[in-house]
Amino acid sequence: xxxxxxxxxxxxxxxxxxxxxxxxxxxxxxxxxxxxxxxxxxxxxxxxxxxxxxxxxxxxxxxxxxxxxxxxxxxxxxxxxxxxxxxxxxxxxxxxxxxxxxxxxxxxxxxxxxxxxxxxxxxxxxxxxxxxxxxxxxxxxxxxxxxxxxxxxxxxxxxxxxxxxxxxxxxxxxxxxxxxxxxxxxxxxxxxxxxxxxxxxxxxxxxxxxxxxxxxxxxxxxxxxxxxxxxxxxxxxxxxxxxxxxxxxxxxxxxxxx
Amino acid sequence: xxxxxxxxxxxxxxxxxxxxxxxxxxxxxxxxxxxxxxxxxxxxxxxxxxxxxxxxxxxxxxxxxxxxxxxxxxxxxxxxxxxxxxxxxxxxxxxxxxxxxxxxxxxxxxxxxxxxxxxxxxxxxxxxxxxxxxxxxxxxxxxxxxxxxxxxxxxxxxxxxxxxxxxxxxxxxxxxxxxxxxxxxxxxxxxxxxxxxxxxxxxxxxxxxxxxxxxxxxxxxxxxxxxxxxxxxxxxxxxxxxxxxxxxxxxxxxxxxxxxxxxxxxxxxxxxxxxxxxx
Numbered sequence: 001x002x003x004x005x006x007x008x009x010x011x012x013x014x015x016x017x018x019x020x021x022x023x024x025x026x027x028x029x030x031x032x033x034x035x036x037x038x039x040x041x042x043x044x045x046x047x048x049x050x051x052x053x054x055x056x057x058x059x060x061x062x063x064x065x066x067x068x069x070x071x072x073x074x075x076x077x078x079x080x081x082x083x084x085x086x087x088x089x090x091x092x093x094x095x096x097x098x099x100x101x102x103x104x105x106x107x108x109x110x111x112x113x114x115x116x117x118x119x120x121x122x123x124x125x126x127x128x129x130x131x132x133x134x135x136x137x138x139x140x141x142x143x144x145x146x147x148x149x150x151x152x153x154x155x156x157x158x159x160x161x162x163x164x165x166x167x168x169x170x171x172x173x174x175x176x177x178x179x180x181x182x183x184x185x186x187x188x189x190x191x192x193x194x195x196x197x198x199x200x201x202x203x204x205x206x207x208x209x210x211x212x213x214x215x216x217x218x219x220x221x222x223x224x225x226x227x228x229x230x231x232x233x234x235x236x237x238x239x240x241x242x243x244x245x246x247x248x249x250x251x252x253x254x255x256x257x258x
Numbered sequence: 259x260x261x262x263x264x265x266x267x268x269x270x271x272x273x274x275x276x277x278x279x280x281x282x283x284x285x286x287x288x289x290x291x292x293x294x295x296x297x298x299x300x301x302x303x304x305x306x307x308x309x310x311x312x313x314x315x316x317x318x319x320x321x322x323x324x325x326x327x328x329x330x331x332x333x334x335x336x337x338x339x340x341x342x343x344x345x346x347x348x349x350x351x352x353x354x355x356x357x358x359x360x361x362x363x364x365x366x367x368x369x370x371x372x373x374x375x376x377x378x379x380x381x382x383x384x385x386x387x388x389x390x391x392x393x394x395x396x397x398x399x400x401x402x403x404x405x406x407x408x409x410x411x412x413x414x415x416x417x418x419x420x421x422x423x424x425x426x427x428x429x430x431x432x433x434x435x436x437x438x439x440x441x442x443x444x445x446x447x448x449x450x451x452x453x454x455x456x457x458x459x460x461x462x463x464x465x466x467x468x469x470x471x472x473x474x475x476x477x478x479x480x481x482x483x484x485x486x487x488x489x490x491x492x493x494x495x496x497x498x499x500x501x502x503x504x505x506x507x508x509x510x511x512x513x514x515x516x517x518x519x520x521x522x523x524x525x526x527x528x529x530x531x532x533x534x535x536x537x
Contacts, residue, residue, distance in 0.1 A: 060435050080441050090436040093532040094454050104440040106450075137532055148436075155440050 004072035012066035041202035044212030083157030104155025142173035214256035331410025343422025379404035381483030413474035414467035425459025465522035
């Protein structure tokens, strides 16, 4: 069809203004391509603008310079083909699980019957159909994030942006959800762009890891993860890769202090 | 289990009973029904709530008239304050445009408006507006004086406005962002995110507003041209040295106010269970 990568980011820059009117450069000259079905993780020191980058791809934040294209098409506002899962709790607390999952189709005008049936089938895929009438406050943190992921999938996006979705969960739940996310990704073949500050998480999940610098955020390195799936954390290359990424980040953090 | 329940009931009722006991004891010692009538005397008035008192109509009739007045002023206040609050809470520019101005009037007690309100409206009522001069419609409409409605309006307006602004501006941006990413338009965001998310705060403000409106009642009904209502009943009974009617009026105000509050509390408890989730 076309030779365009699914996402293309060129020379992206973002400058904020502080309350006192001082300009702060959060991102500068960010350029990368994402291919169809790729699982890319973004790691970087905190405050490096990785969340800002994701929000710009989601169309939630304006860009100061550069260009983002989806299959070769430039866009400025949020679009259905690009879904997002947030770190913070993002379900509508007054709606039950089913009505939350059906939200995307509801916004695009699908009839109640159809969207509820679709939402139900998505819930079944993660074994959560018995919770369809539960309210978010009745669920644990891990369950809520699972519903948030299902809600994004129910809108049938091609690209899924994830902004530290497991950051607020305990270690055990996090590992469970990582496994589940990989299962979903392998079954649905989505393209995923995943922000994390956990190097371990990035190596466990990603095909490629994008390492970013301290503010203003630039891309320091793009590392391919050549460990066969399903991955085990005891694999020898695992530690080597972690050491390599951590040393890049360490140098970067030290440099930002001097 | 039963013992526990009994102990709890006793705890709840202990202080009120001590109060009633002290009241009756003091009334008996004073033996002056203008200063402090006995409980029995006041209770008797509630025994026949539909009997006409001091040629002013019954207790229930006056409470009913007051209730209609409060609801009229309150409804207008809610209808203005809620939409205004939503716009001020969502659009920073609208907030900056109006907040300074509105804050100027906030500290003025509703009662301080009385001279101005009388100069503007005098004893004009809805009957004047619709040009009704006689008949039962006249009696009914003439009870709704503009001056009273204005005072009650001023009492209810600010609590509703403040909590609506607070509710809308407190909606977490993640909720709005996540709806936007799922394809919500501006209308969807208003109707399906912003409004339901701020509804608990709005209803809470409506509850406070109704309480304040109800408290403004006595001052509003002391205005010239008033010939009915619990507030007027109290002041009129005072001039006739009928302290028992004064107290009966006060108790009616308390009971109706508490009942209105209870209705709101029940709605809040049943509809907004999800607000327990804060994260």
